[in-house]
Amino acid sequence: MQNESRLAVLGAGHVGPVIARLAIGAGYPVAIATSGDPDDIALITELVIPGAEPRWASDAVADADIVVLAIPLHRLTDVDPALLAGKVVVDAMNYWPASDGVLTAFENGASNGSGSSEIVAGRLAGSAVVKALNHIGYHELEDRARPAGRALQPGGPVFGQVLTAPEFERAVHEDARSLS
Numbered sequence: 001m002q003n004e005s006r007l008a009v010l011g012a013g014h015v016g017p018v019i020a021r022l023a024i025g026a027g028y029p030v031a032i033a034t035s036g037d038p039d040d041i042a043l044i045t046e047l048v049i050p051g052a053e054p055r056w057a058s059d060a061v062a063d064a065d066i067v068v069l070a071i072p073l074h075r076l077t078d079v080d081p082a083l084l085a086g087k088v089v090v091d092a093m094n095y096w097p098a099s100d101g102v103l104t105a106f107e108n109g110a111s112n113g114s115g116s117s118e119i120v121a122g123r124l125a126g127s128a129v130v131k132a133l134n135h136i137g138y139h140e141l142e143d144r145a146r147p148a149g150r151a152l153q154p155g156g157p158v159f160g161q162v163l164t165a166p167e168f169e170r171a172v173h174e175d176a177r178s179l180s
């Protein structure tokens with residue numbers, strides 16, 4: 001089933017293509033971009049993310065309802081916040097000094113207990129920023145993906161039930177197995 005929300009995935013490294021593939025599988029129209037020319041990722045996109053459209057980042061974002069930031073955090077300053085205004089932004093990034101270098105704003109955030117996404121959300125004040133998908137390795141994101149769930153809704157396996165945690169888990173897993 002085609003979803004009406006359009007996704008732009010910024011980043012075509014490790015995690016961006018996985019998120020793009022999963023989103024396509026879930027019925028979203030997906031554009032994917034790096035900071036460069038979409039022609040440079042056209043072939044690889046066709047091969048590993050069939051159905052995704054390689055685009056310039058600004059064009060992908062302009063046409064998207066949801067933008068996934070799957071870029072190294074230190075590259076965020078390359079992204080114009082005005083482009084993202086009014087969009088739902090999924091912040092899948094982590095502050096990782098080993099690859100980002102030491103970024104003072106994020107070091108300060110870590111020392112006062114705020115997470116990197118609060119700083120990201122402050123920079124993208126015109127967007128609705130959701131921190132998600134950052135905590136799972138790209139292999140697991142794909143290998144452990146589950147069918148779209150509706151377990152909590154009326155008719156779902158746990159709706160209206162009073163269950164212990166193990167019973168809840170069992171019911172949800174059995175339902176997921178029956179869908180896959």
Ligand SMILES: NC(=O)c1ccc[n+]([C@@H]2O[C@H](COP(=O)([O-])OP(=O)(O)OC[C@H]3O[C@@H](n4cnc5c(N)ncnc54)[C@H](OP(=O)(O)O)[C@@H]3O)[C@@H](O)[C@H]2O)c1
Pocket residue numbers: 010011012013014015016033034035036057069070071072073075076078079092093094095096133134135136137138139
């Ligand atoms: N690897 C994982 O398993 C994993 C899982 C969850 C979350 N994360 C987080 O996701 C982020 C990306 O990780 P990764 O491992 O996928 O990094 P990566 O393999 O280095 O890929 C980064 C991608 O971002 C692109 N990029 C950089 N600046 C950009 C910009 N301004 N606009 C559009 N694209 C841009 C790069 O292409 P160009 O340089 O050619 O533009 C590249 O395709 C990190 O913050 C990481 O912590 C990673």
